[in-house]
Amino acid sequence: xxxxxxxxxxxxxxxxxxxxxxxxxNNKEWFCVLxxxxxxxxxxxxxxxxxxxxLALPGIILDFKIMKMFYxxxxxxxxxxxMEHLSxxxxxxxKSLKEDHIHSxxxxxxxxxxxxxxxxxxxxxxxxxxxxxxxxxxxxxWENYKKRIRRDVRKAEKSGIRIYEATDLREVDILFNxxxxxxKRNEAYNVWTKKMLHAIYHRLAxxxxxxxxxxxxxxxxxxxxxxxxxxxxxxxxxAASAQKCLSLCPNDLLVHHGICLAIRGxxxxxxxxxxxxxxxxxxxxxxxxxxxxxxxxxxxxxxNPFRTWIGKRVWWLMNTSIGAQxxxxxxxx
Numbered sequence: 001x002x003x004x005x006x007x008x009x010x011x012x013x014x015x016x017x018x019x020x021x022x023x024x025x026n027n028k029e030w031f032c033v034l035x036x037x038x039x040x041x042x043x044x045x046x047x048x049x050x051x052x053x054x055l056a057l058p059g060i061i062l063d064f065k066i067m068k069m070f071y072x073x074x075x076x077x078x079x080x081x082x083m084e085h086l087s088x089x090x091x092x093x094x095k096s097l098k099e100d101h102i103h104s105x106x107x108x109x110x111x112x113x114x115x116x117x118x119x120x121x122x123x124x125x126x127x128x129x130x131x132x133x134x135x136x137x138x139x140x141x142w143e144n145y146k147k148r149i150r151r152d153v154r155k156a157e158k159s160g161i162r163i164y165e166a167t168d169l170r171e172v173d174i175l176f177n178x179x180x181x182x183x184k185r186n187e188a189y190n191v192w193t194k195k196m197l198h199a200i201y202h203r204l205a206x207x208x209x210x211x212x213x214x215x216x217x218x219x220x221x222x223x224x225x226x227x228x229x230x231x232x233x234x235x236x237x238x239a240a241s242a243q244k245c246l247s248l249c250p251n252d253l254l255v256h257h258g259i260c261l262a263i264r265g266x267x268x269x270x271x272x273x274x275x276x277x278x279x280x281x282x283x284x285x286x287x288x289x290x291x292x293x294x295x296x297x298x299x300x301x302x303x304n305p306f307r308t309w310i311g312k313r314v315w316w317l318m319n320t321s322i323g324a325q326x327x328x329x330x331x332x333x
Contacts, residue, residue, distance in 0.1 A: 001047055001048065001049045001054070001085070001088055001092070002047075002048055002049070002092065003045055003046065003047055003048070003089065003092040003093050003095075003096045004045070004046050004048050005043055005044075005045055005046075005096060005100065006043065006044050006045075006046055007041075007042075007043060007044075008028065008031040008035075008042040008043060008044055008058060009028065009031070010044070012046075012051075012053060013044045013046070013053075013056065013058070014027075014028055016046075016053045016056060016080070016081070017044075017056065017058065017080055020056075020080050020081050021080045022230075022232070023076060023077075024228060024230040024233070024235065025073055025074070025075065025076045025077060026058060026073070026077070026080065029203050029204060029207075029209070031058070032199065032203055033196065033199040033200055033203055033204065034060050034074060034196075035060070036195055036196070036198075036199040036203075037192070037193055037195050037196025037197075037199050037200075038060060038062065038193065038195075038196070039195070040060050040061055040062055040063060041060070041061050042058065042059070042060045042061075043058070043059065043060075043061060044056050044057065044058040044059075045057045045059075045070075045093050045096060045097075047081075047085055047088065047089040047092065047093075053081065054081055054082050054085050055079060055080070055081035055082055055083070055085045055086065055089050056079070056080045056081050057072050057078070057079055057080070057089075057093065057107070058072060058073050058077065058080070059071050059072030059073045059074075059077060059107075060072075060073070060074060061100075061102065067103045067104060067304075068101060068102045068103050068104070069102070069103070069104040069105070069106060070097055070102050070104070070105045070106070071106045072105075072106070072107050072108065073108065075237075075273065075274055076108055076110060076128075076274075076296075077107070077108045078107055078108045078109050078110065078113055079107070079109075079113065079115070083113075083114065083115050086115055086118075090118055093105075094301070094303060097303055098303050098304075102303060103302070103303055103304035104300065104301070104302055104303060104304070105300065105301050105303060106298060106299070106300045107121075107298065107299045107300075108296065108297070108298055109296070109297040109298075109299065110128070110294070110296055111128075111294045111295050111296070117299070118299055118301075120301055121299040121300060121301045122299070122300045122301070123297060123298070123299055124277075124297065124298040124299075124300065125277050125295060125296075125297055125298075126274050126275060126276055126277055126295075126296045126297075126298065127274070127275050127277065127283060127293045127294065127295060127296060128271065128272075128273065128274055128275075128293075128294050128295075128296050129271070129272040129273070129275065129283070129286040129287060129291035129292065129293055129294075130269050130270075130271050130272070130291055130292055130294060131259065131269065131270040131271075131272065131289055131290055131291040131292075132268070132269060132292070133259070133262055133263055133267060133268055133269060133270060134268055136263060137263065138260050138263055138264075141259060141260070141263065144290065145289075146288060148288070149252065149256075149288060149289070152249040152252040152253075153249070153252050153253055153256050155248065155249050156215075156248055156249040156250055156252060156253035157253065159217065159248040159249075160217055160218065161215050161216065161217050161222070161248060161250050161253055162215070162216055163213055163214070163215055163216075163253065163254065163257045164213070164214050164216055165211055165212065165213060165214070166201075166205075166212035166213075166214055166224070169198060169201065171212070171214060171221065172197050172198065172201050172212060173194065174214075174221045174224075175197065175212060175214065175221065175224040175226075175240060176194045176197050176240075178221065178222075178223065178224060178240040178241060178242055179192065179238070179240035181240070181242060181243065182239075182240045182241060185243055192238065197226070197238075200226060200228075204228065208229070209228065209229050210226060210227060210228045210229060210237075211226070211227045211229070211261070212224060212225075212226055213225050213226075213227065213254055213257060213258065215241075215250035215251075215253060215254055217245060217248070217250075222241065222242045222244075222245040222248075222250050223239075223240065223241035223242065223245070223250035223251055223254060224239070224240055224241075224254070225237075225238060225239045225240075225254045225255075225258060226238035226239075227258050227261065229265070229267075231267075232267060232268045232269060233262075233267055233268065233269040233270070233271050234258060234259075234261065234262035234265070234267050234269070234270050234271065235271045235273060236255065236258060236270065236271060236272045236273055237273060239251065239254070251285075255289060258270065259289070270289075270291070272286040272289070272291050274296055
């Protein structure tokens with residue numbers, strides 16, 4: 001068996017991923033969104049024999065100049081295919097990554113994927129939050145809410161906040177500016193770029209596979225979310241809000257509206273996405289809607305200790321107030 005690096009657009013890759021993975025984040029359109037949003041190649045390393053793929057690992061190559069990382073996959077990802085071949089795949093994969101001058105690898109594993117912790121990898125725990133909508137109606141959803149949720153949703157409505165769908169890139173850019181404000185408020189660097197939001201709008205929203213929801217107060221956009229749609233799941237992918245209007249609970253109204261859209265569309269799940277293990281406030285916000293917490297693991301390994309050491313120092317800087325400010329400036333241009 002050998003490992004081949006293939007483009008995410010390779011005609012052999014897409015049918016294999018489609019057949020072996022139901023994940024929204026393993027489809028061609030999402031790969032295009034990542035590639036355009038980060039200006040980076042999306043590839044798939046494949047374990048093959050006689051040109052037949054047995055196991056694959058799609059992901060993006062992030063070039064931080066001093067260090068290159070292969071990240072599989074943003075936001076969810078990991079191995080696809082016959083997991084019994086993993087022990088054969090990993091050493092060949094690492095050799096191939098080194099030959100491609102990649103210095104670090106990061107792999108995600110959700111609670112449904114079963115394999116033993118790979119040797120030599122650092123393990124990080126995060127959580128996803130999933131709301132099961134099976135058999136639920138909008139009426140039963142409202143009745144099952146805790147009193148404080150009904151109170152906050154009503155407060156937003158009584159304050160005059162209304163929910164609209166973004167209709168052009170001007171409103172997408174307004175939402176991105178709110179995102180920069182949100183990241184500054186949280187003293188965090190912005191992961192997503194304006195190009196990323198534009199790519200989601202053109203490649204997904206215009207085809208009905210995503211929706212930009214905006215909360216407006218007297219025609220001013222004060223908060224917004226991006227929802228992504230798969231046949232079974234609505235993903236609460238992105239959220240941003242203005243500090244001055246947080247007390248009016250626009251975020252609660254947006255989440256409620258999003259869950260209602262999922263029910264109307266016949267989806268089974270509303271996925272509130274990933275939270276860091278230490279982000280208790282965010283997890284509490286997600287769980288108050290009735291979402292259940294599931295573990296999500298990340299495995300990371302250095303393939304070049306010196307480059308990775310420098311990269312970790314830069315990562316530490318990015319997570320300081322000054323570093324986050326620099327990243328916000330750079331990606332907000």
